[in-house]
Amino acid sequence: SHMDPQSGGGRNKFMEFPYVSDPHRDLMVELVSMVETRLGSYLLPSNLPPDVQYYQNQNGTAHASLHIRSGLKSSTIDFILGSWIHFELPSGGALNITSLSAYLNTSTDAPNFLIELIRSSPTSLVLILDLPPRKDLVLHPEYLHTFYEDSQLDKQRQLLEKIPEVRPYFSSSLYIRCVVSPTAILVSIDTEAGRTDRMEEIIQDHVSPIAKEVIGMWLDRCACGEREVGESERAYLGKRDQVIKRKTIEIDLGSNLPRLFGEEVAARVLGAIQRKLDKV
Amino acid sequence: SHMDPQSGGGRNKFMEFPYVSDPHRDLMVELVSMVETRLGSYLLPSNLPPDVQYYQNQNGTAHASLHIRSGLKSSTIDFILGSWIHFELPSGGALNITSLSAYLNTSTDAPNFLIELIRSSPTSLVLILDLPPRKDLVLHPEYLHTFYEDSQLDKQRQLLEKIPEVRPYFSSSLYIRCVVSPTAILVSIDTEAGRTDRMEEIIQDHVSPIAKEVIGMWLDRCACGEREVGESERAYLGKRDQVIKRKTIEIDLGSNLPRLFGEEVAARVLGAIQRKLDKV
Numbered sequence: 079s080h081m082d083p084q085s086g087g088g089r090n091k092f093m094e095f096p097y098v099s100d101p102h103r104d105l106m107v108e109l110v111s112m113v114e115t116r117l118g119s120y121l122l123p124s125n126l127p128p129d130v131q132y133y134q135n136q137n138g139t140a141h142a143s144l145h146i147r148s149g150l151k152s153s154t155i156d157f158i159l160g161s162w163i164h165f166e167l168p169s170g171g172a173l174n175i176t177s178l179s180a181y182l183n184t185s186t187d188a189p190n191f192l193i194e195l196i197r198s199s200p201t202s203l204v205l206i207l208d209l210p211p212r213k214d215l216v217l218h219p220e221y222l223h224t225f226y227e228d229s230q231l232d233k234q235r236q237l238l239e240k241i242p243e244v245r246p247y248f249s250s251s252l253y254i255r256c257v258v259s260p261t262a263i264l265v266s267i268d269t270e271a272g273r274t275d276r277m278e279e280i281i282q283d284h285v286s287p288i289a290k291e292v293i294g295m296w297l298d299r300c301a302c303g304e305r306e307v308g309e310s311e312r313a314y315l316g317k318r319d320q321v322i323k324r325k326t327i328e329i330d331l332g333s334n335l336p337r338l339f340g341e342e343v344a345a346r347v348l349g350a351i352q353r354k355l356d357k358v
Numbered sequence: 359s360h361m362d363p364q365s366g367g368g369r370n371k372f373m374e375f376p377y378v379s380d381p382h383r384d385l386m387v388e389l390v391s392m393v394e395t396r397l398g399s400y401l402l403p404s405n406l407p408p409d410v411q412y413y414q415n416q417n418g419t420a421h422a423s424l425h426i427r428s429g430l431k432s433s434t435i436d437f438i439l440g441s442w443i444h445f446e447l448p449s450g451g452a453l454n455i456t457s458l459s460a461y462l463n464t465s466t467d468a469p470n471f472l473i474e475l476i477r478s479s480p481t482s483l484v485l486i487l488d489l490p491p492r493k494d495l496v497l498h499p500e501y502l503h504t505f506y507e508d509s510q511l512d513k514q515r516q517l518l519e520k521i522p523e524v525r526p527y528f529s530s531s532l533y534i535r536c537v538v539s540p541t542a543i544l545v546s547i548d549t550e551a552g553r554t555d556r557m558e559e560i561i562q563d564h565v566s567p568i569a570k571e572v573i574g575m576w577l578d579r580c581a582c583g584e585r586e587v588g589e590s591e592r593a594y595l596g597k598r599d600q601v602i603k604r605k606t607i608e609i610d611l612g613s614n615l616p617r618l619f620g621e622e623v624a625a626r627v628l629g630a631i632q633r634k635l636d637k638v
Binding site for chain 2: 214215216217219222226227232246252253255256257260261317318321322325
C-alpha cells in the first residue's frame with residue numbers, strides 16, 4: 079500500500095504517474111502493486127537519492143521519476159525498476175513513457191519481466207510486454223518449452239493481435255529485438271485522429287487484462303517458481319544478465335537522458351542506476 | 359550449370375521446380391546457381407539415393423525432390439540443402455514449398471543461410487529469408503554488430519515491409535521464431551482474389567532482388583569471410599548447430615512428411631537426411 083514504510087517517500091511520487099491518462103495510470107499502479115504485494119517482504123526499501131527519485135530538466139519541459147528496489151540476497155529477486163518520463167514536445171503535445179521491469183538473480187534461471195508503454199500522442203501507443211529469457215533458447219529447447227510453450231504465453235499475444243488497431247512493432251534497436259522472447263508482445267496501437275476514448279478503452283479492456291495475466295504468470299512461475307541452478311550455470315547466468323543490463327540501459331537511457339534532461343542530470347541518474355546494478 | 363558432372367543426375371530433377379510459376383522457379387534456380395557457382399569447388403556431388411532425390415506418395419497427389427551437397431572438410435561449408443514439395447489439396451488447388459538452406463561448419467562462426475517460399479494458393483505466399491545466427495546474440499553484441507547492424511541487413515526487411523500486400527508472419531513454432539535473426543524476413547503476402555499476376559510481379563520485382571542481395575551478402579561475408587574460431591568455441595558451435603539441425607528437421611519434416619507421403623516414404627527420406635547430418 080502507499081503507506082508501506084519500507085517503500086520510502088519517493089515511491090509516492092513515482093506511483094502518482096501524474097502525466098498519463100486514468101486507464102494508463104491504473105494499469106501501472108496495479109502492476110507495481112501486484113509485484114510489491116507479492117514480493118514486498120523480499121524487497122529492500124528504495125534508497126535512491128531524492129534528486130534521482132524525481133528529476134526534471136532546466137526549463138521544466140521534462141519530468142521523470144525512478145523507483146528501484148533491490149531484492150534480499152536470500153530471495154530470487156535481483157531488483158525491480160519502475161520509471162516514468164514526461165517530455166513536452168516542441169511541436170506541442172507530449173511524450174510519456176512508463177515502464178516496470180523485474181530482474182531475477184542467479185539463484186534461478188527463470189525469465190525476467192518487462193513492460194513499457196510509450197505514448198507519443200493521445201492516439202498512439204507502443205507496448206512492449208514480455209518475459210525476457212535468461213538463456214539462449216536455441217540451445218535450450220526444454221527451457222523454451224517450460225516457460226513459453228507450456229505456459230501458453232503466445233495466447234496473450236494472439237488476443238491482442240486480433241484488435242484492428244494493433245500492428246506488430248519492430249524496435250529500431252536490433253539488440254532489443256534479440257533480448258525479448260518469441261512470445262513477446264511488441265505492438266504499436268494507433269486509433270483514428272481524435273479517438274482518444276478508443277485508445278483508453280483499448281488500454282483498459284485489452285492491454286490491462288493481458289498485462290496482469292502475464293505478470294501473474296511471471297510471479298507464479300518465475301519469481302516464486304522453484305528452479306535448480308548449478309555452480310557453472312550461475313556463472314553463465316551472471317555474465318549474460320550483466321551484458322543485458324548494461325546494453326539495455328545504454329540503449330534505453332544512454333542517449334535519451336542527455337537529450338531530454340541535459341548532461342548533468344543524465345550523469346547523476348545514470349550513475350545512480352549503474353551503482354545499483356553493480357552492487358547487486 | 360545443369361551439365362556439371364559433380365552435381366549428379368538428381369540435380370536436374372531438383373532444378374526443374376516443375377510445379378511453381380516462372381518467377382518463383384527463376385528465383386530458386388538463380389539462388390541455387392549463385393551458391394553452386396561460387397562454392398561449387400568446395401562441394402561434394404549429391405549422392406542421395408534416387409528415391410530420396412525424387413519421391414512421391416502412393417496415389418500420386420504429393421511429389422517432392424531433395425538435393426543435398428556436403429562441403430569439403432577443408433571448406434567452411436557443412437552442407438547445402440535444397441528441396442521442393444508439391445501437394446494437391448483435397449479442396450482443390452495445391453500447396454508448393456521450395457527451400458534452400460546452407461549450413462557452415464565449425465571452422466567459422468558466421469551465420470547460415472535460409473530461404474523458404476510456402477505457396478498455399480496462387481495469391482498467397484509465406485516467405486522466410488534469413489541469415490540465422492550461430493551464437494547467442496544477447497551474449498555477443500559484437501557478433502550482432504558485425505553481421506546484422508554493420509551489414510545493414512534490416513534495410514532489406516524494411517524494403518519489403520513497404521509493399522501494401524506484405525504483413526509480418528509469426529511461425530506457429532516458437533522454436534523457429536528463436537532460430538532466426540532480428541533482421542529475419544518473415545512475411546505473408548496476400549494479393550486480391552484472382553490477382554495471381556500481382557503475386558508474380560511481387561516475387562519478380564521485390565522478393566527476387568531482395569533474396570539475391572541477402573544471399574550475395576551471405577556468400578561474401580559468411581561463406582567466404584575470414585573468422586577466427588578457438589577450440590572451445592568450436593565445441594560450442596558444434597553443439598548449438600547440432601541442436602538447431604535436429605530441432606529444425608523435426609519441426610519442418612517430422613510431422614509433415616508422414617502426413618503428406620505416408621510413413622514408409624517419410625522414414626526413407628528422414629533417414630537419408632539424418633545420415634547426412636550425422637556423418638558431416
